[in-house]
Amino acid sequence: MQVDASGPYAVVTPKVVDELRSIVGERNVLWDDPEALEPYSHDEIPDPEYAGAPEVVVAPGSAEEIAAIMKLANRERIPVTPRGAGSGLSGGAVPIYGGILLRSDRMNRILEIDTDNMMVVVEPGVITAEINERLEGTGLFYAGYPMSLESCAIGGNVAENAGGGKAVKYGVTGRYVLGLEVVTPTGRIVEFGGKLIKDVTGYNFVQLMIGSEGTLGIFTKIVLRLSPKPRASVDLLCLFPDPHTAIALVPKIMSAGGITPTAIEFIDQGSFRQACRYLNETLPYEDAGAVLILTVDGPDADQCEREYDTIGRICEENGALQIYVADNATTSERIWRVRRNIAESYAQISPHQANEDLVVPPARIPDLLEGMETIAERYGIFIPAYGHAGDGNIHTRLVKNPDWSIERWKETLPTILGELYDLTAGLGGRLSGEHGIGHKRKPYMSxxxxxxxxxxxxxxxxxxxxxxxxxxxxxxxxxxxxxxxxxxxxxx
Ligand SMILES: Cc1cc2nc3c(=O)[nH]c(=O)nc-3n(C[C@H](O)[C@H](O)[C@H](O)COP(=O)(O)OP(=O)(O)OC[C@H]3O[C@@H](n4cnc5c(N)ncnc54)[C@H](O)[C@@H]3O)c2cc1C
Structure with a gap:
């Protein structure tokens, strides 16, 4: 039997709410107030069909309180949904069966900065950007870098194994998680891993928890590994005649140049033009068939200069049209602003979009782009492509043709998505590189x-x-x- 909304879950009764109040304190429970509950009924996906309201929202302050909530939920068979900052793009934190929503924002302390071990111990509700703010002056930094870092929490990053703009050099969140304190769904508190760089003592539950999207346990403490902080960084904007030339360059930078850039972001022609026009940006672009934004960082400006000189030479030898070096904050910001505003710029064409997060082996990106173009032409819609070229993770938005009715869009979208996913799977790719499956992409897992x-x-x-x-x-x-x-x- 499949669980559905009328399935085997119990509803939250006033008696259950009283018990929750006695666990976390009266003021940490929201109930019977639809307006107050509404913000917890969706994440950053705007479409109402992915929303679902909780019956009660609870803000626990400790692992012990969460354990007591889970025991209560088990006894009553009430669904529980953990939530970080709600910036997710797959509906993971949306309580689709109602029940109890667990906020993590009261558990927002940085518990320990351990410079001797180069580790930090944090609670799950810490906003990701705050970790590096607190590490200022230590010479160390936390290298996880989702582009939402100002608005997401570290617990959500671990649950989604968040990637982001610096994954080429630094990898994704999971590389830095060494230990977790977890409350299991049955209400037990267990420690997985710890302040250990090596550990093969039994199954690797830390890695199992990473990316489990809040379905296997609730993280209450996270041990993160730190890295030496780079002291200099430079961005390059490289224009290419076509996506093939741009993508073919990526492995050459690493193999011929011996350089692992911090970031290699790809933007297709349409998206670059669209974002520049939206921002009234005058970066040179009209001839470019594809754009790469590359970042190098290192211990000093000299090393960065050597690296960007080498990259520049390899770009020139391999068909780049133009290369711009941004060695100051203002120029860097101009370049990254374009990358950050692509999504917003397409909202000018239509607010009705499906936000996708495809991943293929990096060398197959040109084939993916070609296939996407064919699908876009066949249906007369926009399917822009941009994202993390260095790791094969291409973000796209299927943008509704402005002449289509909403009904036509909703009817046709599943077919278009099906074609896009078949294309991706055929190239050895996967459904999500970093945003997760949640309930949004669940129908396509098979x-x-x-x-x-x-x-x-x-x-x-x-x-x-x-x-x-x-x-x-x-x-x-x-x-x-x-x-x-x-x-x-x-x-x-
Ligand atoms: C503008 C924008 C840019 C983005 N850029 C990136 C990017 O570059 N890279 C990237 O990977 N993502 C990106 N995202 C997506 C999103 O920010 C990430 O998925 C992020 O990791 C979610 O964190 P959150 O705290 O908001 O989690 P939420 O959305 O609240 O929850 C996400 C999942 O984590 C689970 N969860 C939350 N806390 C816990 C916990 N303590 N224990 C167990 N499970 C928990 C939830 O149940 C849910 O399944 C972006 C989103 C936006 C809006």
Missing amino acids: TFVSREYMDLMRSVKRAFDPKAILNPGKIFDTMVHDEVSTDPLSPA
Whole structure:
């Protein structure tokens, strides 16, 4: 049996609310106030079809309080959805079955800056940008860098294994998570990993938790590894005649140049023009068929200069039309402003968009772009492409043709998305590189992973969450566990 809105979950009664109040304190519970609950019914996806209101919102202040809430939720079989800052783009923090929504903003302390071990211990509700603000002056920094860092929380980053603009050199969030304190769905408090750079003591539950989208446990403490802080950084804007030439350059910078840039962002011709026009920006662009923004950083300006000289030479030798060096904050900001405003600039064409987060092996990006163009032409819509070329992660927005009715758009979108995902899967790609599956992309999981893979995920879920109460309906449809095969690899 599949769990649905009228499924086996109990509703939150006044008695349950009283119990919640006694756990976290009266003022940390929001109930019976639709206006106050509304902000917790969606994340950053604007479409109302992905929204879902909680019955009660609770702001716990400790792992012990969360454990007590989970025990109560287990006893009553009430769904619980963890939420960070709500900046997600896949509906992960949306309580689609109602129930209890767990805020993390009271748990927002940086508990320890351990410079001897080069680690920091934080609570999940810390806004990501604050970590580096607090590390100022230590010579160290936390290298996780989602582009939403001012508006997302570190717990959400771990749950989504957030990537971002610096993943080429520094990798994604998971590379830096060494330890987690986790409250399990049944209300036990467990520690996974710790202040350890090496640890093969049993299964690696830290890595299992990373990217689990709030479905396996609630993080209450996070140990993050720190890195030496680069003291200089320079951005380059490189214009190319076409996407093939731009993308082919990426491995050459690393193999022939011996350089790992901090960021390699790709922008297609249409998106670069659209964003420049939207911003009234006069960067030279009219001839460019594709654009790369590259960043190099290092211990001093001399090293950066050597690296950007080498990159510039390789770009010139490999067909770049023009290269601009931004070695001051004002010029850098002009370049990155264009990248940051692409989405907003397409909203001028139509606010109705599907925001996608495809990932393919980096060398297949040109094939993905070509296929996207073919699909866009066939349907008469915009499918702009931009994103993290260095790691194969291309963001796109399917933008409604302004002449189409909303009904036509809604009817046709699933078919277009299906074609786009088939294309991506055919290139060896995956459904999401960093934004996660949530419930938004769940219907398309079977295009990318096998039945055996899904069964194994369900078995893991069942082991942690026998009553399927923690963030149900995310990544895959939650099944009543009794009906899942006990041997996930047994014949279908
Ligand atoms: C403008 C913009 C730019 C963005 N840029 C990037 C980017 O560059 N890279 C990137 O990866 N993403 C990006 N995102 C998406 C989003 O910011 C990330 O997914 C981020 O990691 C979500 O963090 P959050 O605190 O807002 O989590 P939420 O949206 O609140 O929740 C996300 C998921 O985490 C779970 N969760 C939250 N806290 C906990 C916890 N304590 N324990 C267990 N599970 C928990 C939730 O249940 C949910 O499944 C961007 C979003 C926007 C709006």
